[in-house]
Amino acid sequence: MKGGEAREPRIVGDERRRAYLDLLSDVIYETESFFHEEGFLQLLPVMLGRSTDPLGPDPGSSVVKTVEIDYLGQRFYLMNSMILHKQLAVRDIGKIWILSPNVRLERPERAASGKHLFEFTQADFEIPNAAGDEVRALVERFFARLGSRLRGHPAFRSLDVPPPSFSPPWATYTTHELEARYGPSWEEPASRAERQPFWVTCHRREFYDREDPERPGHYRNYDLVYPAGFGEALSGAEREWDPARIRTRIGRDGIPPAAYEAYLEQADHLVPSAGAGFGIERLVRFLVRAPHVGDVQLFRRVPGETPSL
Amino acid sequence: MKGGEAREPRIVGDERRRAYLDLLSDVIYETESFFHEEGFLQLLPVMLGRSTDPLGPDPGSSVVKTVEIDYLGQRFYLMNSMILHKQLAVRDIGKIWILSPNVRLERPERAASGKHLFEFTQADFEIPNAAGDEVRALVERFFARLGSRLRGHPAFRSLDVPPPSFSPPWATYTTHELEARYGPSWEEPASRAERQPFWVTCHRREFYDREDPERPGHYRNYDLVYPAGFGEALSGAEREWDPARIRTRIGRDGIPPAAYEAYLEQADHLVPSAGAGFGIERLVRFLVRAPHVGDVQLFRRVPGETPSL
Numbered sequence: 009m010k011g012g013e014a015r016e017p018r019i020v021g022d023e024r025r026r027a028y029l030d031l032l033s034d035v036i037y038e039t040e041s042f043f044h045e046e047g048f049l050q051l052l053p054v055m056l057g058r059s060t061d062p063l064g065p066d067p068g069s070s071v072v073k074t075v076e077i078d079y080l081g082q083r084f085y086l087m088n089s090m091i092l093h094k095q096l097a098v099r100d101i102g103k104i105w106i107l108s109p110n111v112r113l114e115r116p117e118r119a120a121s122g123k124h125l126f127e128f129t130q131a132d133f134e135i136p137n138a139a140g141d142e143v144r145a146l147v148e149r150f151f152a153r154l155g156s157r158l159r160g161h162p163a164f165r166s167l168d169v170p171p172p173s174f175s176p177p178w179a180t181y182t183t184h185e186l187e188a189r190y191g192p193s194w195e196e197p198a199s200r201a202e203r204q205p206f207w208v209t210c211h212r213r214e215f216y217d218r219e220d221p222e223r224p225g226h227y228r229n230y231d232l233v234y235p236a237g238f239g240e241a242l243s244g245a246e247r248e249w250d251p252a253r254i255r256t257r258i259g260r261d262g263i264p265p266a267a268y269e270a271y272l273e274q275a276d277h278l279v280p281s282a283g284a285g286f287g288i289e290r291l292v293r294f295l296v297r298a299p300h301v302g303d304v305q306l307f308r309r310v311p312g313e314t315p316s317l
Numbered sequence: 318m319k320g321g322e323a324r325e326p327r328i329v330g331d332e333r334r335r336a337y338l339d340l341l342s343d344v345i346y347e348t349e350s351f352f353h354e355e356g357f358l359q360l361l362p363v364m365l366g367r368s369t370d371p372l373g374p375d376p377g378s379s380v381v382k383t384v385e386i387d388y389l390g391q392r393f394y395l396m397n398s399m400i401l402h403k404q405l406a407v408r409d410i411g412k413i414w415i416l417s418p419n420v421r422l423e424r425p426e427r428a429a430s431g432k433h434l435f436e437f438t439q440a441d442f443e444i445p446n447a448a449g450d451e452v453r454a455l456v457e458r459f460f461a462r463l464g465s466r467l468r469g470h471p472a473f474r475s476l477d478v479p480p481p482s483f484s485p486p487w488a489t490y491t492t493h494e495l496e497a498r499y500g501p502s503w504e505e506p507a508s509r510a511e512r513q514p515f516w517v518t519c520h521r522r523e524f525y526d527r528e529d530p531e532r533p534g535h536y537r538n539y540d541l542v543y544p545a546g547f548g549e550a551l552s553g554a555e556r557e558w559d560p561a562r563i564r565t566r567i568g569r570d571g572i573p574p575a576a577y578e579a580y581l582e583q584a585d586h587l588v589p590s591a592g593a594g595f596g597i598e599r600l601v602r603f604l605v606r607a608p609h610v611g612d613v614q615l616f617r618r619v620p621g622e623t624p625s626l
Binding site for chain 2: 022025026029030032033036037040041044049050051052053054055056057058059072075077079080082086092093096097100101107109111113116126127128129270271273274288289305306307309311312314315316317
C-alpha cells in the first residue's frame with residue numbers, strides 16, 4: 009500500500025474496527041466542542057446545490073463525474089464541497105462551521121493512495137475578514153487541544169498506537185520550495201520526511217482561492233500535511249471575493265459558466281474571508297495509523313470496492 | 318399557511334434569521350452532548366447507499382423520485398433515510414447515533430404543509446435489544462434536558478417567543494383512537510388540540526417497523542407529535558429483524574426486491590433493536606414558532622422554490 013506507514017494491529021477485525029469507530033466518535037465530539045467554544049455558529053449541511061466546487065483545475069482532483077440531479081425543472085449538483093455556500097454563509101451570519109458530507113466519485117485507481125474515498129465528511133469553517141495566519145493559528149489550537157483531550161483514549165492502548173503529540177507552531181513551506189526539493193509529486197516524499205504536520209502555501213488552484221494581488225501567479229492558500237506519509241490533512245485559503253477577478257479566473261480556468269450561474273449572481277455581494285476544511289476520516293486514520301482511510305468508516309466507501317450496503 | 322400556529326415576529330428579515338440560526342446551532346450542540354453523555358457512538362452519515370428507505374407504503378411520503386446514481390457500474394441511491402444502515406450499525410457497534418442529511422424530492426404541493434423540505438437533517442439513533450418504552454423514555458429525557466439548557470437562550474427574547482417548557486411523561490394515543498376521533502387526517506387536528514408533545518403508536522408502514530407478533534395488523538412503532546399544529550416531530554419503532562418476516566413484508570408491500578438486494582443479503586444476521594429519528598429543522602421551527610420549516614434553514618430547501626445557491 010502506498011501512503012501512510014501503517015502499523016500491524018495488535019487486535020484484528022471487529023475489535024479493531026470498534027476501536028477506530030470509538031475514537032472517531034470522540035473526534036467528532038471534540039471537533040464540535042472546539043468550534044462551540046471558539047464562538048462559531050454550526051450550520052447544517054447542504055447536499056444539493058445549484059453550484060458546487062468545480063474540482064479543477066487541479067488534475068489530481070479528477071473524478072468520474074459530478075452528479076447532476078433534475079428536480080422540478082431545476083438542475084442541482086450533489087455537493088462535493090460547500091466552499092461556495094460558505095462564502096455566502098460567512099457574509100450573512102459571521103463565523104460558521106459545518107460537518108459536511110462530500111461526495112466525490114473518484115476514479116478506481118485512487119483507491120491505491122490509501123487516502124481517497126467516494127464519500128467522506130469534512131469539518132469546514134470560514135471566518136469573515138480573516139487572513140490566512142489567523143486560520144492557521146486556529147487550526148494549530150484545534151490540533152493541540154485534540155491531542156491533549158484524546159491522550160488517554162483507550163483506543164490507542166488497544167490498538168498499540170502512540171497517542172497523538174501535536175506540538176505547533178508548525179513549519180511552513182511554499183509549493184515552489186517543495187517542488188524544487190522533491191519534484192512535482194512532492195506531497196508523499198515531503199510527508200514521509202517530516203515528524204510533525206506542516207503547512208504548504210501557494211498552490212495554483214480553483215478560482216475561489218485568492219491570488220496575491222501584488223504577486224500574480226502566487227496564491228494566498230495553505231494546506232496542512234500529516235507526517236509519516238499520511239499526506240494532506242486540510243485545505244484552506246483566503247478567498248477571492250472581487251467579482252471581476254472571480255469572473256476572469258472562471259474564464260481563465262475554462263470552467264463552463266452555466267454551472268456557476270447561481271454563484272455568479274451572488275458574486276457582487278461577497279465579503280473577504282478565509283477558512284479551511286479537514287476530513288474527519290483522514291484525521292482518524294492518521295491518529296490510529298490505519299492502512300486505508302476506508303478502514304475507519306463503518307460503511308467503507310473506497311473507489312472501486314462494493315460496499316456492504 | 319396550514320400547519321403550525323406561527324407568531325408575528327418582533328424582529329424581521331436578517332435579524333430574525335440570525336436568531337433562528339443561533340438557536341439551531343445550540344440545538345445541534347445540545348443534541349451532540351446529550352447522545353455523548355448517554356454513551357452513544359456517533360457515526361458519520363452515509364449519502365450514497367446500495368439500498369435506502371422505500372418511502373412507502375405510506376401514501377403521505379410520496380416524492381417525485383428517488384435519485385439513482387450509477388458509479389463504476391454499481392447502482393447507488395441518494396439516501397432519504399439511514400434506517401437500513403442503522404440496523405447493520407447497531408448489530409456491529411452497539412448503540413449509535415448519526416446527524417444524517419436526508420434528501421427527499423417532495424412534490425411541490427407539499428410546500429404548503431409548512432413542514433416539508435427536499436433536504437433536511439435528522440438526528441437518528443438506534444439501540445440494540447431495546448423495546449419501544451426505553452426509546453420513548455430516552456426521547457423524553459432529551460426534550461426535558463433541551464428545554465432546561467435552552468431556557469435562557471437570547472433567541473427567545475429577541476423573537477418574543479416563550480422558551481420551551483417540556484414536561485414529560487407525555488400522553489400516548491394509538492392511531493386507531495385518533496382516527497376514530499379526528500378521521501384519517503388526524504395529525505393536524507390532534508396536534509392543534511394538545512398543549513404538550515404526544516406519542517402516537519401503531520402506524521401501518523414500512524417493512525422495517527416490527528409487526529406485533531401477537532396482534533397481526535398492529536405495529537410496535539411510535540411517533541412523537543408537536544402540539545399547536547406543528548405536527549410530526551419524530552418517527553421511531555422496534556425493528557423487524559426476522560429474515561422470513563422481512564421478506565414476506567417486502568413482498569406484501571409490492572416493493573421491487575432489486576432495490577433491497579444488498580439489504581436482504583444482510584437480513585439473515587440482524588439483531589433486535591429499536592430507535593427513532595427527529596428532524597433538527599422541525600425541532601427548531603417548533604421552538605421558535607416559525608411559519609415554515611424552511612425559515613430556519615440558511616439555504617432554504619422548500620419544494621418548488623428556487624434556492625439562492
